[in-house]
Amino acid sequence: MGDRRQQRNRPVLVVGLGRFGIALAEQLIAQGKEVLAVERHRGLVQKYSDTLTHVLEADATDIEALRQIGADEFDSAVVGVGTSIESSVLIAVNLVDLGVKHVWAKAINPTHGKILKRIGCHHVIYPEHDAGVRAAHLVSGQMMDFIKFDDDFAIVKMRPPKDLQGKTIDQCQPRRRHGVNVVGVKSPGREFVYAQPDTLVSPGDTIIVSGDVTKLEHFAESA
Template sequence: MKKQFAVIGLGRFGGSICQALAKQGMEVLAIDTDEDRINKYASIATHAVVADATDDNTLKSLGIRNFDHVIVAIGDNIQSSILTTLMLVEQGVNHITVKAQNDYHEKVLNKIGAHKVVHPERDMGIRIAHNVVSKNVLDYLELSDEYSIVELMAGGLVHGQTIIELDIRAKYGCNIMAIKRGDQINVSPQADEALKRGDILIVIGADSDINRLEQSLFDDDD
């Protein structure tokens, strides 16, 4: 069965989520107070309605508690974001994801019962910062304050060497989860797998260990 999603707030973040869910064939209810935004997504979402999500009766009339997942993507109005989240929690929505503007906003959302809080601007900023600092870091995903997954581009320093020869786990405390080579992805590569220039290594580990690995083996101009 298709999952049913509701997206509240159709700014850049909410709108992109609405489009991505629709492309995956999900049923999406798009909600916003701005009629122009609703008109923009009327042909993308399964249903699109002009509504005030801070009103308890409005949410009940939309049957919001019957949705599998509700995403609160309200922009700069923190008060509306918090009030909407509270209404959703009180109505017993199964899964609520909310966009936070700052750490204080996140603390309040967690206290009132949001199931997941995201910081899209902050997280994207972190990813871009890692990308611009090093040409070898292609992508970055923060798992916690100390652990991350990164994509590292193999250069001349590792070309022709096998995973066991590099001994990355023992020397740097990192694990190679997969290797991308062109259109091919090798998940859990064998120890005798030889790396090639241009390979993309998906590595998991502590941030400090990943930094040591990058500086030692991937910080080259070849």
Template sequence: MKKNQYAVIGLGRFGSSLSKELIKLGYEVLGIDKDEEAVDEMSSELTHTVVADSTDEEVLKSLGVRNFDCAVVAIGDDIQASILTAIVLKDLGVKMVVAKALSELHGKVLNKIGVDRVIYPERDMGIRVAHQLVSPNLLDYIELSKDYTIVELSVPKRLCGLSIKELDPRAKYGCSVVAINKKNGVIIAPMATDVVNEKDVMVIIGTNDQIEEFEHEVIR
């Protein structure tokens, strides 16, 4: 089976970290940056690296970027280059174009030009860290939409031995436990009879209000 191929444009902190993780997960990655030093640093880490101006359509065409499964625009602080690169990628017909936004306005422009997914790494990380700081049992926090969130909550000692039926988050709070991560493995879609133990991790989905109420009433 053919491995998915990714082109990552912009090899700063975010782009290089993303590229290395994709390689670790077993995918092929082409790294592109106009900075020769950044490209040299990543040349031994990635499948291929190229020094190139990503706003030049002919250059990206010659690199065969249109044949990649996904192109990620991870350009650091040059908003104009980020937008122009995204436009070129869309014009070339790249299947999936993902772009990093530096601000809400930048993100709106990227959405307008048809970028398939806009990510806000600094903003999202800030939100996640803030939630983790104020909620000691909160291990991770991912906003699925403006209304829905998925969180990982560590089970405190006082809930040890309770079943999902006894906790009953769906009936009492409207949120659902979709998985329990235990020492010996993960239970996906747990049944009412499944029991939680101290330091298990519950993966819960619901609206922000539902999860906040469940966390406040049950976990803290």
């Protein structure tokens, strides 16, 4: 248990302070993580020196520069560089060669992502694509939030469809009728509760639903 807690509290190396990198670094810090940010452009280093606890000016495409800042001592590193595929790949392969256990990297397209995976990058992120998919679901229906996982499985936050309003989960039978599971219900002014067969769903509630993406879309369209 102690080892797991120690792993969660280990610092994270973030390379590149563009919009993605700075948002990531700030969120990690907000979650109580210690972050070392590395940026090659002096202006960005100066800009965020007061916002981030540890910011260093270095060229991460140079493996010796990474060694000098102790990159090989990190378990997790994120490559936020996306505008230059060459730089992104060089930084990622340097981190892999240094033995960083978990290297995350931003990819701007599938080809970029394929290269990153081929060189040994452990996790590839497509922030623009993922944001576009999420936004499409939010603007086209009743969904308030949308998180997709592998194999077309997703969890969504949404307003309850009319045939759920004023009824219990057992009366609505969302799994049998729609192929989705109502995981929880949040009523205004009340705490979130895990859905039980006798949980009543009111018109003003927010519900958390899981299931196949296509079935969730049909379920949301019935709202």
